[in-house]
Amino acid sequence: xxxxxxxxxxxxxxxxxxxxxxxxxxxxxxxxxxxxxxxxxxxxxxxxxxxxxxxxxxxxxxxxxxxxxxxxxxxxxxxxxxxxxxxxxxxxxxxxxxxxxxxxxxxxxxxxxxxxxxxxxxxxxxxxxxxxxxxxxxxxxxxxxxxxxxxxxxxxx
Numbered sequence: 001x002x003x004x005x006x007x008x009x010x011x012x013x014x015x016x017x018x019x020x021x022x023x024x025x026x027x028x029x030x031x032x033x034x035x036x037x038x039x040x041x042x043x044x045x046x047x048x049x050x051x052x053x054x055x056x057x058x059x060x061x062x063x064x065x066x067x068x069x070x071x072x073x074x075x076x077x078x079x080x081x082x083x084x085x086x087x088x089x090x091x092x093x094x095x096x097x098x099x100x101x102x103x104x105x106x107x108x109x110x111x112x113x114x115x116x117x118x119x120x121x122x123x124x125x126x127x128x129x130x131x132x133x134x135x136x137x138x139x140x141x142x143x144x145x146x147x148x149x150x151x152x153x154x155x156x157x
Contacts, residue, residue: 025064052082
């Protein structure tokens with residue numbers, strides 16, 4: 001399975017949103033600047049996340065976006081499915097309602113089933129709050145190193 005930029009950028013954007021929206025709504029422009037993602041592309045991603053019930057928009061002068069529910073209840077799987085759709089590495093017709101002509105003799109269907117189950121389990125067990133915490137740790141580590149290059153999102157020391 002290979003995630004598109006929708007999944008990769010959308011996940012980064014939601015981590016950013018979770019970090020910065022604790023006190024106030026966050027603008028698309030601020031997320032785009034911090035994550036180096038185009039505003040127009042980010043707007044498309046946020047629209048999908050909003051449709052999936054993961055973010056809400058706040059209107060007005062202090063408007064922007066916030067999480068629709070606590071970060072510890074949003075899984076990476078929720079986010080990726082909202083942006084990418086089906087996360088299966090292989091769509092095996094033996095697993096579908098239509099079935100597969102050779103499924104009685106096909107043993108590879110068990111491989112695809114195990115891979116798909118493993119992907120689903122992994123992304124569903126990983127919560128947004130965990131990623132926010134990991135991001136905070138990484139930023140603290142960089143601050144402690146004293147040599148932070150925010151344009152390259154790296155630190156040394």
